[in-house]
Amino acid sequence: MKALRLHEYHQQPAYEDASDPEIDGPWDVIVDIGAAGVCRTDLHVIEGQWEEIQHPELPYILGHENAGWVREVGSAVTNVAPGDAVIMHPLTSCGLCGPCRIGDDSHCENATFPGLNVDGGMAEQLRTNARAVVKLDESLEPADVAALADAGLTAYHAVRKARAHLVPGTHAVVIGAGGLGHIGIQVLKALTASTVTVLEKSDQAMELARDLGADHTVQMTDDDTVAGEVDELTAGGAHVVFDFVGEQGAEKLAPRLLRDGGFHHVIGYGGTIELPTIEIISREISVIGDLVGTYNDLVELMALAADGRVSMTTTAYRLSAGAQALADLDAGSITGRAILVPDRLMS
Incomplete structure (x- = not known):
């Protein structure tokens, strides 16, 4: 697959070939990305601000605001099926630690954070887990809501x-x-x-x-x-x-x-x-x-989006133009939010 990967801090990520993600556990979900939001946090990641907090192993794929369609699920997954349109909570939480038990899953003690410490969604595919996916209402398209996964x-x-x-x-x-x-x-x-x-x-x-x-x-x-x-x-x-x-x-x-x-x-x-x-x-x-939000917050936000009470103003870029989108964000020339769409989905 194609992906936008960061190889070194203070350098632009490279648009290049990367290995397709694979199911590794019963709760895994592979998603075909419809769009990935471009966030100022991505600029801070490139600047190295998150290195001491998340300790990512370079190179890795950026992108923590992601939506798309389920491609494949692990053996224990029952809440979504291949073909479902979904938005992903930024964190893949465990469901078993203290914070998760009380619904504070954005502070999960065992979470991974796609796009910050493991491969994210500025790619054609992403691996997440069943606890992170929210099935979208039929009225919503992944590209319309992807950036709501973090910004919203x-x-x-x-x-x-x-x-x-x-x-x-x-x-x-x-x-x-x-x-x-x-x-x-x-x-x-x-x-x-x-x-x-x-x-x-x-x-x-x-x-x-x-x-x-x-x-x-x-x-x-x-x-x-x-x-x-x-x-x-x-x-x-x-x-x-x-x-x-x-x-x-x-x-x-x-x-x-x-x-x-x-x-x-x-x-x-x-x-x-x-x-x-x-x-x-x-x-x-x-x-x-205020850090991100809980899974339930995301469910409630999607309900507002489906009801037409919240919408995202976006500018779409091809995934291959990711470096330009990041530069435009840094220059302050984007109104609303930039999103990256896999080239094969852009006409």
């Missing part, structure tokens, strides 16, 4: 965690309306009654945010100006800030946008948050990390 799932997970604090009359601020943020806006409108203000640099992304239901948009300029506009719009600060950027200064701006007692949800990453402890205590603000 993480956004949904963050909003779901914050939902109790977003009752009618509250105000949510979203930093970044890109690949993650434009899903976060839709989930906020679907699950909460809060007013939503979106902060963005890109005019295209701001227009998309308004189209998706944002109540207010603020152009990202200097921090003092932005903080003043948000304070006025929210009448004293946001109840919850969702930072879908997490770097380039957004992580430092976010706490300034909160009212006392507010919640700063960190979704994007790459920067460093520094807050005086007296500020955390005196303002009683909370900083909360």
